[in-house]
Amino acid sequence: QVQLVESGGGLVQAGGSLRLSCAASGRTFSRYAMVWFRQVPGKEREFVAAISWSGVSTYYADSVKGRFTMSRDNTRNTVYLQMNSLKPEDTAVYYCAARPTWDINWYGTYDYWGQGTQVTVSS
Numbered sequence: 001q002v003q004l005v006e007s008g009g010g011l012v013q014a015g016g017s018l019r020l021s022c023a024a025s026g027r028t029f030s031r032y033a034m035v036w037f038r039q040v041p042g043k044e045r046e047f048v049a050a051i052s053w054s055g056v057s058t059y060y061a062d063s064v065k066g067r068f069t070m071s072r073d074n075t076r077n078t079v080y081l082q083m084n085s086l087k088p089e090d091t092a093v094y095y096c097a098a099r100p101t102w103d104i105n106w107y108g109t110y111d112y113w114g115q116g117t118q119v120t121v122s123s
Contacts, residue, residue: 002026002112009117020081021094030074038092047106086121
């Protein structure tokens with residue numbers, strides 16, 4: 001079984017950067033696709049980015065393409081989301097999730113979810 005814990009959120013000014021981390025416990029992490037979502041109170045959960053278990057394939061929402069970069073270090077059982085040129089519209093709780101298949105239907109079923117980390121971007 002895998003437990004996911006996000007960290008790295010905080011308060012930044014527009015144009016600034018943050019790097020989120022999602023650390024996994026357990027022994028199946030390296031064979032899971034990892035996905036970042038974000039959610040604002042009162043709105044539906046939004047797909048942000050995904051990375052395959054090997055790290056070869058990545059996929060980004062249009063809203064973050066060119067600004068966010070996803071990576072993973074399977075030795076450390078950790079996935080990262082580097083967020084640059086942050087905008088107030090990026091303010092949300094960011095969650096990581098894991099599933100064993102690469103499927104561009106991102107709004108599907110996931111085996112594991114983290115508890116989320118708050119990102120707030122001030123104007």
